[in-house]
Amino acid sequence: MEEQEYILLKGNEAIAHAAIRCGCDGFFGYPITPQSEIIETLALEKPWETTGMVVLQAESELASINMVYGGGATGKRVMTSSSSPGVALMQEGITYMAGAEIPGLIVNVQRGGPGLGTIQPSQSDYIQATRGGGNGDYNTIVLAPATVQEMADFVDLSFELAFKYRTPVMMLSDGVIGQMMEKVKLPPFKARLTRDEIEEKYPWAATGKRKPGQSPRIFTSLDLDPQVMEDHNKDLQQKYSTIKENEVRYEQKYCDDADYVVVAFGSAARISTKAIETLREEGLKVGLFRPITLWPFPEKELLELSQHVKGFICIEINAGQMVDDIRLAIKCSKPVVQYGRMGGMVPTPEEIAEVIKQNAR
Amino acid sequence: MTKEELIQSENLVYKKPRLLNDTTMHYCPGCSHSLVHKLVAEIIEEMNIEGDTIGICPVGCAVFAYRYIDIDWLEAAHGRAPALASAVKRMWPDHLVFTYQGDGDLACIGTGETIHALNRGENITVIFINNAIYGMTGGQMAPTTLMGMKTSTCPYGRQADLHGYPLQITDIAATLPGTCYVTRQSVHTVANISKAKKAIRKAFENSMNHKGASFVEIVSTCSAGWKMTPDKANQWMEENMFKNYPLGDLKNE
Numbered sequence: 281m282e283e284q285e286y287i288l289l290k291g292n293e294a295i296a297h298a299a300i301r302c303g304c305d306g307f308f309g310y311p312i313t314p315q316s317e318i319i320e321t322l323a324l325e326k327p328w329e330t331t332g333m334v335v336l337q338a339e340s341e342l343a344s345i346n347m348v349y350g351g352g353a354t355g356k357r358v359m360t361s362s363s364s365p366g367v368a369l370m371q372e373g374i375t376y377m378a379g380a381e382i383p384g385l386i387v388n389v390q391r392g393g394p395g396l397g398t399i400q401p402s403q404s405d406y407i408q409a410t411r412g413g414g415n416g417d418y419n420t421i422v423l424a425p426a427t428v429q430e431m432a433d434f435v436d437l438s439f440e441l442a443f444k445y446r447t448p449v450m451m452l453s454d455g456v457i458g459q460m461m462e463k464v465k466l467p468p469f470k471a472r473l474t475r476d477e478i479e480e481k482y483p484w485a486a487t488g489k490r491k492p493g494q495s496p497r498i499f500t501s502l503d504l505d506p507q508v509m510e511d512h513n514k515d516l517q518q519k520y521s522t523i524k525e526n527e528v529r530y531e532q533k534y535c536d537d538a539d540y541v542v543v544a545f546g547s548a549a550r551i552s553t554k555a556i557e558t559l560r561e562e563g564l565k566v567g568l569f570r571p572i573t574l575w576p577f578p579e580k581e582l583l584e585l586s587q588h589v590k591g592f593i594c595i596e597i598n599a600g601q602m603v604d605d606i607r608l609a610i611k612c613s614k615p616v617v618q619y620g621r622m623g624g625m626v627p628t629p630e631e632i633a634e635v636i637k638q639n640a641r
Numbered sequence: 642m643t644k645e646e647l648i649q650s651e652n653l654v655y656k657k658p659r660l661l662n663d664t665t666m667h668y669c670p671g672c673s674h675s676l677v678h679k680l681v682a683e684i685i686e687e688m689n690i691e692g693d694t695i696g697i698c699p700v701g702c703a704v705f706a707y708r709y710i711d712i713d714w715l716e717a718a719h720g721r722a723p724a725l726a727s728a729v730k731r732m733w734p735d736h737l738v739f740t741y742q743g744d745g746d747l748a749c750i751g752t753g754e755t756i757h758a759l760n761r762g763e764n765i766t767v768i769f770i771n772n773a774i775y776g777m778t779g780g781q782m783a784p785t786t787l788m789g790m791k792t793s794t795c796p797y798g799r800q801a802d803l804h805g806y807p808l809q810i811t812d813i814a815a816t817l818p819g820t821c822y823v824t825r826q827s828v829h830t831v832a833n834i835s836k837a838k839k840a841i842r843k844a845f846e847n848s849m850n851h852k853g854a855s856f857v858e859i860v861s862t863c864s865a866g867w868k869m870t871p872d873k874a875n876q877w878m879e880e881n882m883f884k885n886y887p888l889g890d891l892k893n894e
Contacts, residue, residue, distance in 0.1 A: 338724065339753055343721070346725050347725065348728070376717075486713040488695065489691055489711070498713070499716060500707065500715075
């Protein structure tokens with residue numbers, strides 16, 4: 281395997297390059313700031329001439345997500361990307377994918393809201409992303425990258441999880457990580473699967489019913505018999521339990537001796553890290569707990585941590601969304617304060633350090 | 642002559658297509674859907690491409706088409722079938738990929754997806770069942786409801802000032818550079834069934850040969866929604882629907 285070198289890329293560009301390299305079969309998207317570099321990079325790279333990956337600018341986010349529904353049902357690795365207002369439009373397709381058990385990747389490079397809001401960064405789609413977002417009882421796996429490297433690495437990981445569980449997976453990023461440049465080592469090239477390989481690996485996929493006597497593959501989220509539909513819902517919930525059991529991901533820094541722990545994800549986590557490192561130099565025992573999967577949320581790990589600390593400080597770039605999950609996880613056993621900025625304002629490390637100092641006493 | 646002697650392939654004048662599942666359809670008596678389903682099943686069988694065919698169902702009366710034709714199917718959200726089909730065809734470029742949609746699905750909630758998929762020249766076939774009414778939800782106004790026609794949401798008849806005009810989506814489709822074949826057919830007589838079959842076959846062949854998007858409208862009856870006997874519905878269609886939706890090819894390249 282070739283050894284990759286570090287290169288300098290924007291987070292959005294890293295996603296595009298990682299997609300081409302991880303055997304992605306199709307990208308379907310609609311331009312929206314601050315993530316348009318993803319489709320622009322793909323258009324420049326012309327992967328249809330090299331790996332055969334399809335890149336299509338759709339007429340809307342609704343069409344994009346429904347193309348992902350169609351492509352995912354064929355057993356192919358397909359994805360879309362957008363930003364908050366566009367992802368709101370995609371909720372229809374995401375719930376249909378969850379219901380029909382179709383794998384696929386949705387990247388949300390979040391911006392501030394509500395409504396058209398702003399083109400500046402935000403983390404205010406946390407609740408939408410972690411509660412399903414569309415109609416019905418379902419969840420999507422949500423991964424929150426905090427570096428450009430993770431923007432690249434989580435593309436393949438998302439597809440692996442999406443196909444393992446036949447479910448849509450969301451990468452919940454934001455305008456900070458999407459737009460900033462950082463060194464990144466791109467993943468090695470992986471071949472796209474052939475029809476034979478797909479039929480072997482994913483017998484559920486719509487490839488055409490070419491074997492005599494074979495049952496047709498039917499993708500639907502509909503049944504008019506409530507008992508059948510309840511059974512289907514129970515199966516989905518069982519799958520979500522398995523995901524909760526097996527797929528929790530998180531990172532801890534400086535937590536071993538910490539009196540207070542900052543809980544933050546994505547860009548808020550990296551800004552908090554800077555603040556924590558400054559405070560550590562001043563002798564304050566503060567740690568960082570960074571959920572990498574926002575759903576499933578690292579509940580057990582936070583509960584365990586809560587037994588050794590005096591309190592938590594939740595830093596997120598929104599009005600206070602993940603904070604509820606922290607309180608639920610630790611069963612309100614320790615104080616949890618929340619600090620956030622909104623409307624596209626991003627907190628500085630100094631600002632966060634001040635908040636930590638005020639509360640970590 | 643005994644029954645056994647009579648049952649010989651050379652004596653066979655009619656049979657159910659093999660791909661049409663042996664099950665009870667939910668369609669009402671006199672509905673055009675079941676006839677069009679039969680044609681689709683027959684053509685796929687005759688072209689011998691069931692192993693390379695993927696159909697996309699709409700939301701509407703044909704929502705359960707996947708129960709009736711024995712191929713791989715995707716059930717789309719309301720109106721989004723052409724978006725699904727665009728992706729499926731691009732994932733399997735050598736497959737037959739077709740959508741099967743009604744007027745509300747195709748010409749109302751999914752107008753954007755329809756026009757853009759056609760205009761991109763996606764190598765798909767769109768089968769459009771136009772009965773000028775929402776059948777599944779119980780007879781509401783459709784984008785193609787005729788002027789003056791009564792439905793449960795225009796109970797005094799469609800009026801321009803209240804409801805606007807019937808959308809000529811098929812005429813629009815014919816103006817798009819991405820379409821290679823746009824035709825309007827019906828299945829109310831044996832002769833028309835035969836013509837409709839030829840049209841669908843041509844559309845499927847275009848899709849397999851990457852000639853662009855093909856669009857086949859079937860002007861249809863909805864005897865339940867129109868509150869008529871099947872026979873009266875056919876007559877009403879000839880007298881009223883065909884004036885607004887005349888049969889024939891609009892584009893054939």
